[in-house]
Amino acid sequence: MKRYSALGTVGWQVLICAVVLSVWQWGYDLRTRLPWLVPDLLDPYFISKPSMIFDNFLIQSCLISKLGAFNGDFGKCLARNENNLWAATAITLKNTFFGFVTGVVSGFVAGLILGRSDRLSAIFQPFITAVNSIPRIALAPIIVLAFGIGDMSKIVTSWIVVVFLVFFNTFEGARSIDEGFTNAARLLGASEWQITRTVVIPSTMAWVFASLTPAISFALIGVIVGEFIGAERGIGRLIIESEARGEASGMMVAVVVLMLVGVVLSAIIWRLQAYLLRWQRQRGAE
Amino acid sequence: MSTLETSVTTSSRASAERRVEVKGLSKSFQLAKTTIEAVRDVSFDVRRGEFVALLGPSGSGKSTVLNMIASLIRSSGGEILIDGKRVVPGKATPDVGYVFQRDTLFPWRTVGDNIGYGLELSGVPASERKERIAECVAQAGLRGFENAYPSALSGGMRQRAALMRTLIVEPQILLMDEPFGALDTHTKIDMHEVLLRIWEREQQTVLFVTHDLGEALTLADRIILFSARPGRIKDMFEVDFVRPRDAVKVRETEHYAELFQHIWHSLGEEFVKGRSV
Ligand SMILES: Nc1ncnc2c1ncn2[C@@H]1O[C@H](COP(=O)(O)OP(=O)(O)OP(=O)(O)O)[C@@H](O)[C@H]1O
Numbered sequence: 190m191k192r193y194s195a196l197g198t199v200g201w202q203v204l205i206c207a208v209v210l211s212v213w214q215w216g217y218d219l220r221t222r223l224p225w226l227v228p229d230l231l232d233p234y235f236i237s238k239p240s241m242i243f244d245n246f247l248i249q250s251c252l253i254s255k256l257g258a259f260n261g262d263f264g265k266c267l268a269r270n271e272n273n274l275w276a277a278t279a280i281t282l283k284n285t286f287f288g289f290v291t292g293v294v295s296g297f298v299a300g301l302i303l304g305r306s307d308r309l310s311a312i313f314q315p316f317i318t319a320v321n322s323i324p325r326i327a328l329a330p331i332i333v334l335a336f337g338i339g340d341m342s343k344i345v346t347s348w349i350v351v352v353f354l355v356f357f358n359t360f361e362g363a364r365s366i367d368e369g370f371t372n373a374a375r376l377l378g379a380s381e382w383q384i385t386r387t388v389v390i391p392s393t394m395a396w397v398f399a400s401l402t403p404a405i406s407f408a409l410i411g412v413i414v415g416e417f418i419g420a421e422r423g424i425g426r427l428i429i430e431s432e433a434r435g436e437a438s439g440m441m442v443a444v445v446v447l448m449l450v451g452v453v454l455s456a457i458i459w460r461l462q463a464y465l466l467r468w469q470r471q472r473g474a475e
Numbered sequence: 476m477s478t479l480e481t482s483v484t485t486s487s488r489a490s491a492e493r494r495v496e497v498k499g500l501s502k503s504f505q506l507a508k509t510t511i512e513a514v515r516d517v518s519f520d521v522r523r524g525e526f527v528a529l530l531g532p533s534g535s536g537k538s539t540v541l542n543m544i545a546s547l548i549r550s551s552g553g554e555i556l557i558d559g560k561r562v563v564p565g566k567a568t569p570d571v572g573y574v575f576q577r578d579t580l581f582p583w584r585t586v587g588d589n590i591g592y593g594l595e596l597s598g599v600p601a602s603e604r605k606e607r608i609a610e611c612v613a614q615a616g617l618r619g620f621e622n623a624y625p626s627a628l629s630g631g632m633r634q635r636a637a638l639m640r641t642l643i644v645e646p647q648i649l650l651m652d653e654p655f656g657a658l659d660t661h662t663k664i665d666m667h668e669v670l671l672r673i674w675e676r677e678q679q680t681v682l683f684v685t686h687d688l689g690e691a692l693t694l695a696d697r698i699i700l701f702s703a704r705p706g707r708i709k710d711m712f713e714v715d716f717v718r719p720r721d722a723v724k725v726r727e728t729e730h731y732a733e734l735f736q737h738i739w740h741s742l743g744e745e746f747v748k749g750r751s752v
């Protein structure tokens with residue numbers, strides 16, 4: 190593979206960002222002169238503008254007051270709105286975290302147990318196929334109905350979209366373990382539990398990690414959809430409120446925050462994977 | 476069976492006690508609609524402390540026999556006794572160590588942790604484990620690679636690490652399936668020395684599969700020659716060089732050349748058949 194200089198790559202990335210942001214910021218202004226070139230979609234009424242989004246962010250986050258001055262009374266500003274940007278982000282993050290962790294743990298354990306037992310996997314197979322055919326997100330309204338508009342319904346929605354993803358990957362991983370490894374362990378005196386701990390789990394890890402990056406996005410989607418349907422707090426709720434006011438900038442601020450949250454969470458998973466699966470990468474320098 | 480069995484003075488070290496008994500063993504595999512007969516009516520004994528080489532062409536069922544002795548697969552007929560007790564498929568016999576033909580080092584463990592795996596299982600404290608790993612690493616010529624992952628090793632280095640992973644738990648019965656198949660001649664003879672010294676010290680009962688007649692002659696007390704598929708015992712040869720042996724010097728003796736020629740002829744026939752099957 191040809192290697193490109195890092196600077197060249199970053200240069201291109203900056204250029205692409207600059208072009209997209211410029212078109213977004215000033216593209217619609219060209220409409221008066223070149224109406225055939227500029228689609229309706231660029232109307233700031235729908236998608237706002239980077240500068241307006243930034244201003245809106247400063248206001249929503251209580252960093253500046255409505256008048257544009259630096260906000261001396263940060264605390265008071267926050268207290269005025271229960272679902273301010275910070276609180277909304279915190280609550281959405283918290284529910285995403287719990288949905289993700291419970292989903293990963295339960296999916297992993299179930300995948301291991303069924304993957305290692307021919308009998309159990311034969312018994313449960315039709316049920317799993319059936320439940321897996323339901324688009325899980327369609328259950329969100331029912332979940333909100335059953336668990337109320339509090340945090341629990343968001344966690345459950347998030348859990349239900351994550352658990353299957355992780356389950357299937359773990360299951361496949363546990364099925365495809367090289368028998369040579371389990372035989373070697375057994376002949377060295379490993380008990381069934383030791384085999385699970387020292388052979389099954391490590392060799393399934395690569396499969397599990399393959400599902401974690403999508404799982405974290407799914408967890409976030411689950412929480413947001415839950416908040417759309419019924420919630421008093423959270424970023425999903427912020428989006429709904431801004432939409433009701435016809436305020437594109439407000440929605441965009443929430444979307445950008447979600448994007449940042451997603452990027453940070455994925456990066457954490459990447460770091461964890463790079464560490465736990467370091468044996469897959471080790472190669473000397475050429 | 477063989478003319479050379481006239482040299483009755485078997486290896487003095489091997490006691491007459493039978494450690495492994497294989498009686499009328501056979502094995503067929505079902506592949507799609509065809510049945511592959513891999514092993515047919517194989518019987519032999521291995522005495523305590525004896526070093527036996529299984530020699531035969533590819534596909535003659537040598538690995539299959541070892542797998543059955545290690546209780547990894549079920550036989551289709553016959554039985555296997557270890558110390559007079561029947562081997563039950565799926566239930567590993569303690570004391571049996573197996574060096575597999577295929578690379579089964581755990582890729583997620585470093586070389587040192589792979590070698591120390593058996594000790595870890597039995598709860599040997601980390602400090603003692605470290606010492607014994609260092610010893611094994613040195614014996615296998617892997618110094619400096621303790622913290623590397625197997626993916627960074629050559630095929631031959633992996634084989635040596637796998638050998639040490641088995642030897643470190645000091646099994647009294649050793650099944651070895653072409654453990655040095657991937658080594659160059661020089662390293663191979665080095666490893667023969669290492670193995671001979673360990674064996675002289677520990678006096679394990681060894682079943683050693685190989686394609687290499689020179690290797691079998693260097694190491695074994697007895698060579699069992701397998702026929703091309705289906706695997707049967709075609710011949711047995713006593714190898715009565717004095718012990719302790721020097722892996723290099725033994726090859727230079729006249730007796731070695733004689734035995735080599737004698738067995739080579741028998742072996743040649745089977746390899747030709749093996750290829751045409
Ligand atoms: N799991 C299996 N399923 C089907 N056939 C098998 C299986 N294992 C072995 N065989 C067949 O049994 C025969 C003997 O195989 P085995 O691996 O014991 O040979 P071998 O003597 O060890 O050969 P080599 O020297 O090449 O390792 C072969 O023809 C092989 O195709």
Ligand SMILES: [Mg+2]
Binds near residue numbers: 537538539576652
């Ligand atoms: Mg083999």
